[in-house]
Amino acid sequence: METYKLTVNGQPREVTVDPGTPLLWVLREELKMTGTKYGCGIAACGACTVHLGGVATRSCVVPVSLVGSRPVLTIEAMAEDPVGRAVQDAWVSHDVVQCGYCQSGQIMSAVALLKSTPKPTDVNIEESMGGNLCRCGTYVRIREAIKAASQQLK
Amino acid sequence: MRVALKTDNDLHLNRRSFLRVSAAAAGGLLVSLYLDLPAAAQEGNQAPPPKVYPPDAFVHVRPDGKIVIQVNRLEFGQGVHTSLPMILADEMDADWSQVIAELAPAADVYKDPVFGFQVVGGSGSIAHSFQQYRELGARTRAMLVAAAADQWKVGPDQCRTEASVVHGPGGKSAKYAELAEDAAKQPVPARVQLKDPSQFRLVGKRVRRLDSRPKCDGSLKFGLDLDLPGMKTAVVAHPPVFGGRVKSLDDKAARSVEGVREVFEIPLVKGTGVAVVADKFWTAKQARDRLKIEWDLSAVEHADSGQLSAKYKELARTPGNVAVNRGDQNAMDAIAAANRMVVEYEFPYLAHVPMEPLNTTIRFDGDRAEAWAGSQFQTFDQMAIAEVLGLKAEQVTFHTEMAGGGFGRRAVADSHVQREAAMIAKRLRGTPVKLVWTREDDVQGGYYRPMHVHRVEIGIGQDGMPAAWRHVIVGQSIIMSTPFAAMLVKNGVDESAVEGTADTHYNIPNFHVSAHHPTVNVPVLWWRSVGHTHNAFVMETLIDELATRAKADPIVYRRKLLKADAGKLHRALDLMDEKSAPWRTKLPKGHALGISCHQSFGTGVACAVDVSVEDKRPKIHRVTIALDPGIAVNPLTIESQFQAGVAFGVTQLMAKGAITLKDGRVEQRNFDGFTPPYIIDAPVAVDVHIVPNSEAPSGCGEPPVPVISPAVVNALAKLTGKRYRSLPLTAV
Numbered sequence: 103m104e105t106y107k108l109t110v111n112g113q114p115r116e117v118t119v120d121p122g123t124p125l126l127w128v129l130r131e132e133l134k135m136t137g138t139k140y141g142c143g144i145a146a147c148g149a150c151t152v153h154l155g156g157v158a159t160r161s162c163v164v165p166v167s168l169v170g171s172r173p174v175l176t177i178e179a180m181a182e183d184p185v186g187r188a189v190q191d192a193w194v195s196h197d198v199v200q201c202g203y204c205q206s207g208q209i210m211s212a213v214a215l216l217k218s219t220p221k222p223t224d225v226n227i228e229e230s231m232g233g234n235l236c237r238c239g240t241y242v243r244i245r246e247a248i249k250a251a252s253q254q255l256k
Numbered sequence: 257m258r259v260a261l262k263t264d265n266d267l268h269l270n271r272r273s274f275l276r277v278s279a280a281a282a283g284g285l286l287v288s289l290y291l292d293l294p295a296a297a298q299e300g301n302q303a304p305p306p307k308v309y310p311p312d313a314f315v316h317v318r319p320d321g322k323i324v325i326q327v328n329r330l331e332f333g334q335g336v337h338t339s340l341p342m343i344l345a346d347e348m349d350a351d352w353s354q355v356i357a358e359l360a361p362a363a364d365v366y367k368d369p370v371f372g373f374q375v376v377g378g379s380g381s382i383a384h385s386f387q388q389y390r391e392l393g394a395r396t397r398a399m400l401v402a403a404a405a406d407q408w409k410v411g412p413d414q415c416r417t418e419a420s421v422v423h424g425p426g427g428k429s430a431k432y433a434e435l436a437e438d439a440a441k442q443p444v445p446a447r448v449q450l451k452d453p454s455q456f457r458l459v460g461k462r463v464r465r466l467d468s469r470p471k472c473d474g475s476l477k478f479g480l481d482l483d484l485p486g487m488k489t490a491v492v493a494h495p496p497v498f499g500g501r502v503k504s505l506d507d508k509a510a511r512s513v514e515g516v517r518e519v520f521e522i523p524l525v526k527g528t529g530v531a532v533v534a535d536k537f538w539t540a541k542q543a544r545d546r547l548k549i550e551w552d553l554s555a556v557e558h559a560d561s562g563q564l565s566a567k568y569k570e571l572a573r574t575p576g577n578v579a580v581n582r583g584d585q586n587a588m589d590a591i592a593a594a595n596r597m598v599v600e601y602e603f604p605y606l607a608h609v610p611m612e613p614l615n616t617t618i619r620f621d622g623d624r625a626e627a628w629a630g631s632q633f634q635t636f637d638q639m640a641i642a643e644v645l646g647l648k649a650e651q652v653t654f655h656t657e658m659a660g661g662g663f664g665r666r667a668v669a670d671s672h673v674q675r676e677a678a679m680i681a682k683r684l685r686g687t688p689v690k691l692v693w694t695r696e697d698d699v700q701g702g703y704y705r706p707m708h709v710h711r712v713e714i715g716i717g718q719d720g721m722p723a724a725w726r727h728v729i730v731g732q733s734i735i736m737s738t739p740f741a742a743m744l745v746k747n748g749v750d751e752s753a754v755e756g757t758a759d760t761h762y763n764i765p766n767f768h769v770s771a772h773h774p775t776v777n778v779p780v781l782w783w784r785s786v787g788h789t790h791n792a793f794v795m796e797t798l799i800d801e802l803a804t805r806a807k808a809d810p811i812v813y814r815r816k817l818l819k820a821d822a823g824k825l826h827r828a829l830d831l832m833d834e835k836s837a838p839w840r841t842k843l844p845k846g847h848a849l850g851i852s853c854h855q856s857f858g859t860g861v862a863c864a865v866d867v868s869v870e871d872k873r874p875k876i877h878r879v880t881i882a883l884d885p886g887i888a889v890n891p892l893t894i895e896s897q898f899q900a901g902v903a904f905g906v907t908q909l910m911a912k913g914a915i916t917l918k919d920g921r922v923e924q925r926n927f928d929g930f931t932p933p934y935i936i937d938a939p940v941a942v943d944v945h946i947v948p949n950s951e952a953p954s955g956c957g958e959p960p961v962p963v964i965s966p967a968v969v970n971a972l973a974k975l976t977g978k979r980y981r982s983l984p985l986t987a988v
Contacts, residue, residue: 103514120514120542127538136481137474139660140537141611142695146927149611177474194468197892200333200900202471203478203611203660224940231935235927237611237661238333239903241938243896 106166110135111179121167126150128166129176137177137206141235148234151207152176158214158230177206185255186213192251200238208234212248221252285436286313287396314365314392315344317400317436321420323348324356328366328374329381330632330666331359331467332610332659334957335893336381338465340389342890343382346458347393347451348400350432351420357466362634362654373635377667377782379857379955382889386953394448402445403438404430453887453950462892467658479630479657480615484688487617488517489537490680491544491692492529497920498702498777499526499556506548513546515539522679525672526779527556531680537692557777558920564707564776565602568730572600572711576728576770577748579758583766587724591715598713599798602982603731603790604914606705606783606907607930612660613698614673618681619688624651625681626688629674630659632667636739640671644678663784663904668703669738672779699930700922704915705783706732708753708790712798715766720806721817724766729754729791732780733773748773752782756791756962761822761855762799762814778917784904785958788856792962793908793969793983796852800970801979810851810970824860824884824954827947829853831882832862835945839878840864847877850971854962858954860884860947863902863963865939867971872988874909874968876939881963884947885954894956895944901960903938908965910937913984939964 105118110133117132124143129135129152138161141149145160152161155172180186189212192198199205208231215222215230222230227248236244316324325344331337341357344350360366367374370384397417404422405412407430415424420432432439453459470476495501507519510532518533530547534540588596616629618641625645631637631654638654645652659666677691693701708731717723733750735741744751749771751758758769783789803813811833818825832853840849846868853862866878881898888894907913912931916923924930969980972988 120538122542123538127536130481131536131538134483135474136477136483139478139611140480140613142927144695144926144928147611181473190469190472193472194464197464197468197896199465199468199471200335200896201611201659201661202333202467202476205471206474209472228936233934235611235932235934236900237609237663237904237932239900239906239933239938240896241903241933241935242899242940242942244935245940 109173122165125161125164148207149204151210158211185216188251188254189213192247196243196247198240198243198247204236285317285440287315315396317432319433321433322354323350326360327357328360330376332662337467339890342458343389344393346456347390348397349417359656362638376632379957382953383955390450394450398445398448399439399442400432400435402442403435459889463890478612478660482617482628487688488533489540489690490531490533491540492531493544493547494529495527495551497553500551500553501528503552504550509546510543513543516543525670559776559778559917561916568709571730571772572709572728576772578770579749579754580769587766588715595716601710601794603708605707607699607915608663608665610661610665614693616674616677617690618677620645620681620685626653628655628657630657637671637674640674641678664782696925699924702779703781706780710794722764725764727769729771732776734780752787755787761819761825762817763819785961788962792854793966796966825855827884828860828862828882831945831947836864836880848971848974850967852963852967856959859959861959861963863967865967879939879942882945884949885956886949886951887953888946897956898944898960899942902964905961905964906933908983909985
């Protein structure tokens with residue numbers, strides 16, 4: 103067990119865990135932030151996507167020991183983020199969600215996309231959202247909502 | 257618009273259902289509906305034993321004006337958490353902005369009024385509870401009106417209702433919340449007037465989901481997110497071949513992981529496994545990885561996909577148990593060989609892989625237990641937990657948790673996940689334990705859509721239409737080992753294996769369908785749209801092939817071949833024809849059109865797809881779908897279900913869309929080996945059109961799935977000249 107100092111959603115946090123513990127499980131089980139989801143554990147579904155140092159990252163394969171000083175942003179902070187809020191609002195107004203389990207990860211990927219590419223094309227969307235699985239299959243509405251959020255942020 | 261509802265909208269409280277009303281402990285009015293009680297109990301007018309809120313209430317009009325509506329189903333994406341409350345709130349004239357929906361726990365009152373147990377299945381949530389929720393709403397409204405009429409000394413017919421307010425003569429008005437306690441003292445009306453559909457305020461409108469915001473900000477708690485004081489997490493090591501048993505266990509390394517509490521062998525539904533209980537999930541998983549288990553796999557069949565394929569193809573050459581025998585069995589013999597075709601289809605095992613891995617939390621307190629699970633089968637899961645713990649079902653409080661998808665995977669008649677969880681909770685009496693199946697457990701854990709082989713011989717008449725049809729279907733029965741066998745297995749034929757073929761709406765005069773159901777040591781299960789997944793693929797690709805052979809337009813050919821009384825399919829086909837015409841007739845070079853239509857769960861669906869080949873894969877540029885579901889309770893939800901449901905249906909076409917077994921072991925482990933569609937694989941645009949129809953609603957959860965894969969390969973056939981009869985689509 104080791105103690106790590108993290109910055110999560112702007113707050114300093116301290117956890118004492120095995121160094122190999124993935125950031126996902128630190129968030130979910132140590133910090134009780136369950137908005138970030140477990141879907142596969144091998145970075146194949148994107149349900150666990152967070153922003154690590156501003157980059158969309160699969161938290162299920164990042165050991166806490168490698169987080170270092172990079173700030174961690176999760177879905178729980180998105181309502182306070184201008185781009186995050188716009189994406190969430192677009193998701194709600196477009197009735198994107200079905201079961202909703204993958205949508206934290208979808209939204210984190212969409213926010214990262216819009217922060218780097220404010221006017222994404224379909225190809226940009228397919229590239230940035232390409233690793234986020236939705237078993238319900240809400241992809242058509244995800245596309246529409248990203249474009250709507252982009253318009254809103256103009 | 258078509259004709260109005262045929263009923264007189266004037267309903268009696270019948271023997272099978274009656275209402276009970278009470279003042280709520282927290283104030284307000286509670287309305288409950290009891291179903292399926294013994295007739296004797298009702299004839300004597302004996303009330304059932306009183307239950308405590310919330311399990312016995314459907315509607316709670318709270319003093320603060322909020323109206324809490326219990327949803328008698330699991331919400332796992334399909335939208336009933338919004339659409340069932342819409343139905344009730346509409347008849348009640350409740351203020352929709354004040355409605356709160358809750359998922360009901362397991363209880364008799366929440367059983368499906370048609371199936372008789374609590375379930376999400378058969379696309380029946382709206383179809384079976386539409387009338388039920390209308391009556392509940394209408395009766396609640398009538399009692400609120402009666403309370404107001406009494407206060408004002410006027411007749412109830414002088415009052416009208418809107419947005420949770422009763423309006424009376426002379427400008428009098430009272431809010432539902434103010435009337436609730438008086439309303440609770442009113443007798444339950446024996447007869448109640450339902451609205452004429454033209455008066456609906458919510459039903460038929462595009463109403464947004466109630467659960468969107470908490471699903472977008474991370475605050476919604478799924479079953480896996482549950483956190484109880486003192487809770488432990490468990491994982492189970494399962495045998496590498498189904499039914500295997502632990503021969504020897506060395507758990508020293510596992511126990512040395514800090515935070516591990518217990519390691520012990522447990523019986524499984526088939527075979528045995530080893531449970532690891534720890535403070536945290538990650539700890540439990542690390543410890544499980546360190547278990548040294550020697551398995552006894554000698555007594556169980558080692559299924560092998562290659563061998564099964566050969567065996568199934570051999571079986572398909574002989575007639576099976578007869579599902580349909582219509583017309584002249586020997587009609588085929590009179591048709592010249594040049595006008596006959598024989599084809600063989602093969603379908604793999606498919607995993608459901610819902611996004612939220614399977615889980616169940618149980619706390620066993622000796623004389624009672626509490627369970628939390630996203631379950632499609634609350635009644636069976638509650639009974640299974642009770643059985644393992646030596647309790648009666650009513651001693652197990654079973655909470656329905658929001659679930660991250662399911663597609664059939666959370667409706668398992670043997671309740672194997674809940675049994676495992678109960679076995680573990682039994683050992684840790686007093687401690688809540690959350691059992692988590694990892695994604696690997698899920699992909700390798702069985703309960704798949706069964707593998708199937710179809711062999712079809714078709715004799716084509718002079719008019720280019722099928723004149724004789726012999727169809728043999730080979731695949732494990734899903735139903736035979738379940739409590740539904742008596743109902744759904746007839747003459748040795750599992751109806752869920754032949755649905756979509758045996759009950760085809762095409763007019764084929766000499767039609768013979770039979771089935772073989774071999775026993776294989778691989779657990780199988782219904783996978784969203786069940787038998788229609790493979791039967792629609794076979795039927796709709798063959799009909800398309802026949803149309804091509806007859807040099808006929810695929811829509812015109814289908815229309816001609818469909819029975820005259822297949823009204824929903826005709827109307828869906830006509831609407832799809834109209835809506836796709838603008839793009840269908842001017843496709844870019846390298847693109848092709850694919851058509852299919854299929855009716856399942858009472859809903860007729862037709863679709864047109866625009867497909868090209870990119871990187872040796874089908875690229876689905878556009879889908880136009882038309883459907884006839886009777887009354888469309890929430891057209892927005894239906895549009896979403898169909899847009900997304902066709903993406904789900906693409907699972908069948910994925911290059912890695914198969915579960916295979918070698919020497920009894922599943923060859924895929926996770927999404928890298930069994931890969932469902934990502935955004936790049938799904939249709940880019942889907943437009944959905946609903947046929948206006950005021951008949952009672954039919955299901956919309958499963959019917960999107962069957963149509964997409966045949967439509968896509970019908971388009972591919974035009975682009976490549978090949979016919980695709982073996983799934984998954986490993987090469988285009």
